[in-house]
Amino acid sequence: ILNVEQSPQSLHVQEGDSTNFTCSFPSSNFYALHWYRWETAKSPEALFVMTLNGDEKKKGRISATLNTKEGYSYLYIKGSQPEDSATYLCAFETGRRALTFGSGTRLQVQP
Amino acid sequence: EAQVTQNPRYLITVTGKKLTVTCSQNMNHEYMSWYRQDPGLGLRQIYYSMNVEVTDKGDVPEGYKVSRKEKRNFPLILESPSPNQTSLYFCASGGRDAVDTQYFGPGTRLTVL
Numbered sequence: 001i002l003n004v005e006q007s008p009q010s011l012h013v014q015e016g017d018s019t020n021f022t023c024s025f026p027s028s029n030f031y032a033l034h035w036y037r038w039e040t041a042k043s044p045e046a047l048f049v050m051t052l053n054g055d056e057k058k059k060g061r062i063s064a065t066l067n068t069k070e071g072y073s074y075l076y077i078k079g080s081q082p083e084d085s086a087t088y089l090c091a092f093e094t095g096r097r098a099l100t101f102g103s104g105t106r107l108q109v110q111p
Numbered sequence: 112e113a114q115v116t117q118n119p120r121y122l123i124t125v126t127g128k129k130l131t132v133t134c135s136q137n138m139n140h141e142y143m144s145w146y147r148q149d150p151g152l153g154l155r156q157i158y159y160s161m162n163v164e165v166t167d168k169g170d171v172p173e174g175y176k177v178s179r180k181e182k183r184n185f186p187l188i189l190e191s192p193s194p195n196q197t198s199l200y201f202c203a204s205g206g207r208d209a210v211d212t213q214y215f216g217p218g219t220r221l222t223v224l
Contacts, residue, residue, distance in 0.1 A: 097142050
């Protein structure tokens with residue numbers, strides 16, 4: 001069973017704070033690392049798919065980095081806004097396109 | 112609009128009564144998959160399909176069946192549901208390659224009494 005861990009489990013920040021989360025995954029048999037944003041009662045929304053060591057992706061105020069050799073990825077949110085409140089999931093992909101998800105980091109941004 | 116749809120969105124049923132949750136995608140994706148989400152356990156894959164008539168077990172396939180007769184549809188079948196299958200179910204679809212995004216449906220919340 002693949003072990004994908006995310007930390008912290010939850011995070012409360014004030015509007016305007018910048019924050020970051022960690023996703024740890026196996027460093028062998030790596031195909032891709034996915035980040036999703038998941039709001040309650042909605043479907044997970046894809047943020048990034050990262051495949052190459054050293055990859056950096058950016059979407060607005062959200063960015064992510066990838067280190068496949070040591071098995072971790074960071075997700076950064078710059079200047080958090082209340083609408084960023086959600087659970088952020090990372091998922092490690094194996095060759096059969098199966099995604100093994102971490103338990104997520106729940107972010108709450110206070111106005 | 113590109114999307115993955117699931118029906119029903121909510122279902123309450125009783126032990127042993129066969130049910131089917133439908134999943135359909137309009138993006139011509141070859142890959143489709145079912146996941147269940149349980150508190151503290153994250154999303155776990157039930158079954159997946161790499162193409163029409165090609166299906167395979169994921170991490171938690173017991174008690175479930177699937178079929179892929181058409182590219183766009185991937186129904187999840189519970190022949191004899193049990194209370195431990197009470198969960199939130201997601202269908203997903205994507206291209207065949209690791210660089211391809213996987214898109215999730217809106218989820219089906221199933222309660223088995």
